[in-house]
Amino acid sequence: MKLSTMRRWVSPSLSIQGKIFLAFSLVALLSIVSISVIVYFNMRETIKSNAVTSVSDSIRQADESLNIMLEEIDRLNTVVVTNKNTVIDTLLSSSEEISFEWFQEQKRIEEFLSSLVANKPYIARIAVVGLNGKVFFTGGPWLDKSILETPMMDFMLRNGSRHAYLKQTGVTETITVGREIRYDRQTIGIVMVDLNYDFIRKTYGVRPTADSMLYVLDQQDEFVYRSDHTPSFAPSEQRIVDMNRKFAKLGKVEGDVEEKxxxxxxxxxxxxxxxxxxWTTLALIPTDSLLIESARLLKLIIEASAIVLLVVLIGSLQVSSRITINIRRLKSMMMLVKDGNLTFPKKEIRTKDEVGQLYHVFIGMVEELKRSFEGIHISEQEKREAELTALQAQIRPHFLYNSLNTIKYLAKLNGTPNIEEVSGSLINLMRGVLxxxxxxxxxxxxxxxxxxxxSIVKYKYMEPILVHEEIEDTSLLDSRVLKLTLQPIVENAVLHGIGSRDQGGFVTIRVYEDNRDLMIEVTDNGKGMTPEQMEQLLGGPGTKPTSSRFSGMGVRNVHERIVRSFEAPYGIRLYSEPGLYTKVEIRFPNLRAQIGAGQEVS
Structure with missing residues (x-):
């Protein structure tokens, strides 16, 4: 399950304890289910693999056991076909039945055959059959010369140059191993050994399940062996033969396994x-019967998983409760603060985890809040006192404006335009500043x-002060700058620049645009400044701020205000040569938008 899906399952309204419990439960459930599924399917495959291995080993062992018996029988046949005195000479002798010579030959050859099969219980009968009608055997059942006319004899003669294997069905089932007896490059008879079929049943009695089936087919697709008790749903013999032929055609004959x-x-x-x-051995194991054990295993896994899940749920409930107990304590204290109770009884949280740290921060915030409330109370009291003081002080600038207007009016009545001009200019400045x-x-x-x-300061020097204004673009006059940035610069140029000259002093104010920035230059032809003086004027290390005689704001103050408002590269730069000139370059961002009272520019 994806993490996003798990988040959708967890309701936002659940408590932290509920979310932890639900998350633990989901993780445990997914883990248990995943492990159970993996174990179950691995066990299924293990059961199938073990069954296949067991059947394959049993078939191999049965085949090897049968091969050992057949090899022993082949050696007996070889002993028989190579014995000239007892076997070959007897078959070639001219004695006839029911004669003394024949009786002696029969006794001699039967004793020879009996000695060969002694202590070999898996051999039911061994016989020597001559093509001339002479038949000698030991064991059962009875055998006479009528066997010469049977299909089995034809099969042995056609295939017995080395060894021939044939299953016989009749009164008893046997596996007959035959070989030709040859003399002087001529076939003179057959030696046959009948293998007891009970040994075949015991050897191939491989049944991993009660309804499994096992078949042994010879090279003629005849059934050498089939399971004694086959279920009702067992495939027909023809289907088994077809399957054997298909496997032989595909080369799947050497211990191959296939689900079919x-x-x-x-x-x-x-x-x-x-x-x-x-011979080919085919073992058919029904898959559903083989996996009955896996069904029992699945039931056991489910029961065990349910018990483990129950234990995990109880454990996660306890763990989530322990984890969130301090959070619940902190929540109760916060609810008291929400209701305005700042003197609530504190429930100490001593843990050093995030909740403990949050508790200490919260207590600190409450203490700070209490101090803030006390400060607000004091501030409100002081504010009321300050409002009264401000109300009393409001009369002062109004009184000053009225007094200056009265002086201006009297100057006009008395015909003194210079006093009238100075009074009007001072009123404008006071209104701008205050x-x-x-x-x-x-x-x-x-x-x-x-x-x-x-207009005011020119009367101090008793001569006109020349101020030239160079405005490259009249639209720049509507650009916004910080209040009282230009007047302190001009005041500094007049007082400390051209004020020291006897005559011919002037100030040039140039307004232009550079790389979309507003540029204002104030140049005077005064006495100029040294680099040390310029550094002191802008506030170098260890210097004290200078002040303007009128406004109280010097060049350094203007520079710091610009830098603080707009940061580099905006501000003031000084260029000067002692005895020649001083140029103050002010760089602003070009602010053309309307800026209200008290509004800051970002």
């Missing part, structure tokens, strides 16, 4: 071909303040 559906039923088919006889609360002004307004300042 025969008659609508699934079987595990194990096949093996004997190197000695050429009455305008906006943080940003237009370049046009800044130039108006500069003009008012020049």
């Amino acid at each position: 559906v025969v008659g609508g039923r699934s079987y595990i088919v194990v096949s093996r071909q004997s190197d000695h006889t050429g 009455g305008n609360s906006n943080e940003y002004l237009t370049v046009r307004e800044e130039l108006d303040y500069v003009r008012s300042y020049i």
Whole structure:
């Protein structure tokens, strides 16, 4: 299951304990189910593999046991066909039945054959049959010269140059191993050994399940052996023969295993071909019968999984409760704070994990909140006192404006335009400084303040102060700059620059645009400054700020305000040569949007 699916299952409304419990339960369930499925299917395959291995080994052992017996019989046949004095001479003698010579020959050859099969209980009969009608045997059943006319004799004569193997059915079932007896390059008879069929049944009695089947087929597709008790659903003999031929055609005869559906039923088919006889052994094991044990195993796995899951659920419930107990304590304290109770009884949380750290942070926040409330109470009291003081102080600028207007009016009545001009310019400056609360002004307004300042200060020097304004683009006059940035620069140029000259001093104010930035240059032809003086003016290390005589804001103050508001590369740069000039270059971002009172620019 994917993690996203698990998240969808966990409701947002559940508590942390519920989520931990549900998460543990889901993980445990998935783990147990996965392990159970893997174990079950591995056990199924193991059961099938063990059954196949067992059947294959049993077939191999049965085939090897049969081969040992057949090899022993082949050696007996070889002894018989190579014995000239007892076997070959007897078959070639001219004595007839019911004669003394014949009786002696019969006794001699039967004693010879009996000695060969002594202590070999798996041999039911050994016989020597001459083509001249002489028949000698030991064991049972009875055998006479009528065998010469049987198909078995024809088979042995056609295939017995080395060894011939044939199953016989009749009163008893036997496996007959025959070989030709030859003399002077002529076939004179057959030696035959009948293998007791009970040994075949015991040897091939391989049944991994009660309804499994085993078949042994010879090279003529005749059944040498079949299971004694075959179930009702067993395939027909013809289907077994067809399967054997198909396996032989595909070369699947050397211990191969294949799952095959025969008659609508699934079987595990194990096949093996004997190197000695050429017989093929087919074992058919019904898959469903073989896996009955796996069904019992599945039931056991399910029961064990249910017990393990129950233990895990109980354990996860305890673990989730232990994990979240401190969270519940912290929650109860937070609910008290939410209701306004800052003096609640504290439930100490001593753990050093995240919850313990959160507890200490929360207690610290509560203490800080209590101090803040106390500070707010004091601040409110001080605010009421300050409002009263501010109300009393409001009369001062109004009184100053009224007094200056009165002076201006009297100057006009008395015909003194210079006093009238100074009074009007001072009123404009006072209104700009005290009455305008906006943080940003237009370049046009800044130039108006500069003009008012020049109108006042020129009477100090008793001669006009030349101020040239160079505006490259009139739209730049609507750009916004920080309040009172240009007037302190011009004041510094007048007081410390051209103020020391006897005559011919001037100030040039240039407004232009550079790389989309607003540039304002203030140049005077005064006495200039040394690098040390410029560093002190801008606030170098270890220097104290200078101040303007009018506004109280020096060049350093203007530079720091610009840098603090807009950061580098904006601010002031100084260029000067002692005795020649001083140029102050101010760089602003070109702010053309309307900026309200008190609004900051990001």
